[in-house]
Amino acid sequence: MGCNRTFVIGAMGNGSDSSIGVRIFEKSTSEWVIPTVFGMRPMLSKGHSAIVLDEDRILVIKGNSTSDDCFWFLEVNTAFVREQRARLGSEVVAWSKGVVGEAQIPVVISGPSGVGKGTLIAKLMEDFPTMFGFSVSHTTRASRSNEQNGVHYHFTERDAMKKDIQDGKFLEFAAVHGNLYGTSVESVEVVTDQGKRCILDIDVQGARLVRASSLEAIFIFICPPSFEELEKRLRARGTETEEQIQKRLRNAKAEIDQGTSPGLFDHTLINDDLETCYENLKKLLGLSDGSAKATNISGEFIIPSTTRCLCNLLLVILNSEARFSAPETVHVPLEHTVSKINQKILINCITSHQEKPGSSMFVLDLSSIKGGAPGRTRRGLNFYAAGTNGFKAAS
Ligand SMILES: Nc1ncnc2c1ncn2[C@@H]1O[C@H](COP(=O)(O)OP(=O)(O)OP(=O)(O)O)[C@@H](O)[C@H]1O
Numbered sequence: 238m239g240c241n242r243t244f245v246i247g248a249m250g251n252g253s254d255s256s257i258g259v260r261i262f263e264k265s266t267s268e269w270v271i272p273t274v275f276g277m278r279p280m281l282s283k284g285h286s287a288i289v290l291d292e293d294r295i296l297v298i299k300g301n302s303t304s305d306d307c308f309w310f311l312e313v314n315t316a317f318v319r320e321q322r323a324r325l326g327s328e329v330v331a332w333s334k335g336v337v338g339e340a341q342i343p344v345v346i347s348g349p350s351g352v353g354k355g356t357l358i359a360k361l362m363e364d365f366p367t368m369f370g371f372s373v374s375h376t377t378r379a380s381r382s383n384e385q386n387g388v389h390y391h392f393t394e395r396d397a398m399k400k401d402i403q404d405g406k407f408l409e410f411a412a413v414h415g416n417l418y419g420t421s422v423e424s425v426e427v428v429t430d431q432g433k434r435c436i437l438d439i440d441v442q443g444a445r446l447v448r449a450s451s452l453e454a455i456f457i458f459i460c461p462p463s464f465e466e467l468e469k470r471l472r473a474r475g476t477e478t479e480e481q482i483q484k485r486l487r488n489a490k491a492e493i494d495q496g497t498s499p500g501l502f503d504h505t506l507i508n509d510d511l512e513t514c515y516e517n518l519k520k521l522l523g524l525s526d527g528s529a530k531a532t533n534i535s536g537e538f539i540i541p542s543t544t545r546c547l548c549n550l551l552l553v554i555l556n557s558e559a560r561f562s563a564p565e566t567v568h569v570p571l572e573h574t575v576s577k578i579n580q581k582i583l584i585n586c587i588t589s590h591q592e593k594p595g596s597s598m599f600v601l602d603l604s605s606i607k608g609g610a611p612g613r614t615r616r617g618l619n620f621y622a623a624g625t626n627g628f629k630a631a632s
């Protein structure tokens with residue numbers, strides 16, 4: 238970031254925009270620049286604090302908000318931002334939301350048309366609705382009678398999709414069976430922002446592009462037990478014309494070849510018997526023994542009894558082996574102070590209750606962040622309570 242630019246983050250006086258705006262003051266030219274903003278933007282709050290992290294991003298903490306909407310990162314000089322700046326030839330910033338909890342990396346599921354990807358994903362979503370979220374792709378193909386826009390796909394016109402691709406809104410896209418399909422950055426963000434594990438149902442070309450991107454994911458290829466069975470399923474589904482079925486079967490051969498070659502996929506599952514394949518999929522995702530992990534961490538809350546003042550408490554937080562709780566949802570008041578020590582952000586929330594003034598200390602551990610640009614991996618943040626401290630009345 239250097240000292241040449243000042244970032245101003247807040248309401249921009251445009252009554253119609255309820256999100257937090259960004260302006261850059263270029264000191265060398267004494268000019269204000271309005272950057273292109275990538276990513277979903279945080280909604281305005283009554284106030285916020287900001288702290289610069291590693292010269293490439295700014296952590297914005299929204300006051301008077303809960304921990305599920307409190308932490309936002311404004312990327313100002315990450316690899317993603319530099320890439321987009323070079324591409325557009327103008328200033329770029331990118332928002333990404335900090336999600337508290339043990340966010341798990343997205344799951345990419347590929348396989349030839351008709352193999353049963355959608356069926357397996359639907360079962361997973363039905364059994365674990367709070368854990369998984371589906372990345373809704375864009376496509377130029379016509380919708381089927383049972384499909385809803387915005388639920389199964391974002392059905393779109395080819396020109397509109399091409400423009401969005403040019404504008405950098407897609408994580409990956411490919412021409413599949415004669416139509417365009419793609420995963421927008423936003424479709425992944427919508428899921429990860431809910432603290433859910435994102436599932437992508439995309440073809441092998443798309444999987445290859447995601448593999449090459451900075452989105453860290455687990456890649457699973459679903460294979461049919463035989464080509465004849467694949468054809469049978471595709472016909473039985475009854476959603477394609479004969480011509481389309483022939484095209485999909487031709488493409489299936491290449492997809493199976495590529496999908497089963499070493500290097501691209503982490504795992505291959507044969508979808509012969511549906512229930513067996515589903516059990517194997519759950520096993521891969523660590524869900525088979527009933528130990529489905531919740532997205533939030535829970536633990537013991539230990540306040541060291543020796544801590545008497547805030548300074549002591551701070552030192553204990555940073556040095557002790559004590560385990561702290563990860564509150565499900567915490568309200569961060571307007572009045573709070575923020576400081577940074579190494580990868581830990583200390584948030585001191587001040588309660589100005591007349592009879593019981595005091596403070597609560599929370600720690601946001603940034604060491605778990607990976608990547609961060611929109612749609613790229615944003616592992617869950619570790620956010621835990623470190624204690625409360627009543628202010629003693631002056632005697
Ligand atoms: N193990 C299985 N045994 C028999 N039929 C199956 C099995 N798995 C899925 N099916 C059926 O096969 C058909 C195709 O499944 P599905 O639509 O889930 O495939 P898909 O891989 O998502 O296809 P596409 O890529 O075209 O969206 C469906 O009618 C589904 O009910």
Ligand SMILES: Nc1nc2c(ncn2[C@@H]2O[C@H](COP(=O)(O)O)[C@@H](O)[C@H]2O)c(=O)[nH]1
Pocket residue numbers: 347348349350354374375378409410411413414418419420438439440441442443444
């Ligand atoms: N590369 C991408 N492929 C995608 C995406 N969404 C779906 N798909 C794949 O397309 C075929 C056909 O799907 P259908 O719904 O028309 O039967 C299938 O293999 C899907 O996996 C995407 O966003 N990107």
